[in-house]
Amino acid sequence: MPFTHDSLAQRVILGSGQASAALAAEIERLGGRRVMVIAGEHEAALADQVVADQSVELRWGEVRQHVPLELAQRARAAAREAGIDLVVSVGGGSTTGLAKAVAMEVDVTIIAVPTTYAGSEATNVWGLTEDGTKTTGADPRVLPTTVIYDAELTTSLPVDLTVASGLNGLAHCVDSLWAPRADPINLAMALEGARALALGLPAVVADPQDLVGREQCLYGAYLSAVAFASAGSGMHHKICHVLGGAYDLPHAPTHAVVLPYVLAHNAAAVPAEAGRLALALGATPTQVEADPAQAAVDALEELRVALDAPRSLAEVGLAEGDLPDAVQRSLPKIPESNPVPVTQASLTGLLRSAWAGDTPTLHRHP
Numbered sequence: 001m002p003f004t005h006d007s008l009a010q011r012v013i014l015g016s017g018q019a020s021a022a023l024a025a026e027i028e029r030l031g032g033r034r035v036m037v038i039a040g041e042h043e044a045a046l047a048d049q050v051v052a053d054q055s056v057e058l059r060w061g062e063v064r065q066h067v068p069l070e071l072a073q074r075a076r077a078a079a080r081e082a083g084i085d086l087v088v089s090v091g092g093g094s095t096t097g098l099a100k101a102v103a104m105e106v107d108v109t110i111i112a113v114p115t116t117y118a119g120s121e122a123t124n125v126w127g128l129t130e131d132g133t134k135t136t137g138a139d140p141r142v143l144p145t146t147v148i149y150d151a152e153l154t155t156s157l158p159v160d161l162t163v164a165s166g167l168n169g170l171a172h173c174v175d176s177l178w179a180p181r182a183d184p185i186n187l188a189m190a191l192e193g194a195r196a197l198a199l200g201l202p203a204v205v206a207d208p209q210d211l212v213g214r215e216q217c218l219y220g221a222y223l224s225a226v227a228f229a230s231a232g233s234g235m236h237h238k239i240c241h242v243l244g245g246a247y248d249l250p251h252a253p254t255h256a257v258v259l260p261y262v263l264a265h266n267a268a269a270v271p272a273e274a275g276r277l278a279l280a281l282g283a284t285p286t287q288v289e290a291d292p293a294q295a296a297v298d299a300l301e302e303l304r305v306a307l308d309a310p311r312s313l314a315e316v317g318l319a320e321g322d323l324p325d326a327v328q329r330s331l332p333k334i335p336e337s338n339p340v341p342v343t344q345a346s347l348t349g350l351l352r353s354a355w356a357g358d359t360p361t362l363h364r365h366p
């Protein structure tokens with residue numbers, strides 16, 4: 001039970017239809033005078049709506065996933081030149097990521113208005129990509145001071161992206177169970193996040209305009225990211241970072257595909273946590289009592305099938321010939337905290353199954 005837990009200081013506001021008013025109040029509270037708004041092409045209209053009442057010094061519309069360093073440098077230069085002191089990001093993890101890249105080098109406050117369930121807004125983790133390699137790090141300067149969640153801004157997120165993004169959030173919860181700085185506080189948030197996502201995602205798939213379901217997803221995504229920020233990157237995130245950076249695979253669908261295989265790899269070694277996860281995902285107490293690890297794997301699989309989530313790495317764009325290289329790149333990155341030793345053979349098996357989209361099979365460990 002002994003632990004050391006750091007909580008990140010941040011204001012979080014959730015209110016459907018409230019983003020514009022909340023943003024005005026926050027800019028005033030934080031004393032922002034020269035505002036930069038970052039919103040990509042697909043989120044431009046949402047951003048127009050959110051910042052309609054603000055005076056905006058600089059509008060930045062170029063956003064790319066995994067934040068190429070060259071793009072970050074141009075955005076930083078533009079922010080410096082315009083004397084920006086506050087950045088508002090309206091968009092998914094790529095947009096928040098660019099705001100963070102600016103804040104690494106320019107003295108700005110970030111207000112994040114997320115439109116996906118990636119959760120980057122709740123972490124002090126930045127990511128930059130250069131020459132096919134994604135580098136991440138933690139820096140207090142990149143943590144948004146305020147996060148404004150407005151479910152109305154997420155109703156335009158297509159169902160397939162909603163599902164992949166929600167499972168990206170769920171991956172934060174699951175990986176927190178065995179990440180290097182896992183602790184009981186992270187676990188509590190991760191499990192509540194998993195419960196909220198498992199409740200919200202099916203509701204949103206049934207009706208993409210369901211604001212209550214969308215709010216559950218945002219709430220779950222926030223908790224998942226808080227748990228992840230504190231627990232650190234576990235095996236799942238290390239694999240996905242390699243896949244995203246080296247082969248330019250889409251972030252959220254890659255997480256959605258890989259997660260069930262990592263859970264199947266690790267769950268039997270952490271039966272207590274797996275049992276609590278299974279309950280959060282909707283398994284019955286009888287199923288959990290019978291076999292907690294199997295119950296967790298089955299519950300995630302049921303959710304995945306119900307959501308019609310992407311199944312294989314082949315489907316998200318990984319060439320079969322890249323598998324050996326992906327294993328070589330990922331293996332040295334797996335944290336020592338992983339509850340099961342990861343070998344070249346076990347990682348090859350995992351990635352091959354994920355590539356083919358096989359039904360995940362629980363690994364029993366001696």
Ligand code: NAD
Nearest residue numbers: 042066092093094115116118120123125154156157251252
């Ligand atoms: P994204 O931001 O690239 O968005 C995915 C797609 O959805 C884009 O085409 C975007 O334009 C579109 N979109 C977003 N919101 C929309 C809306 N409301 N309506 C219509 N379309 C919308 O992807 P993402 O999955 O949100 O984020 C992925 C990135 O975030 C990756 O680079 C990942 O590494 C990073 N990330 C970082 C952290 C962290 O802690 N630093 C955590 C999670 C993710």
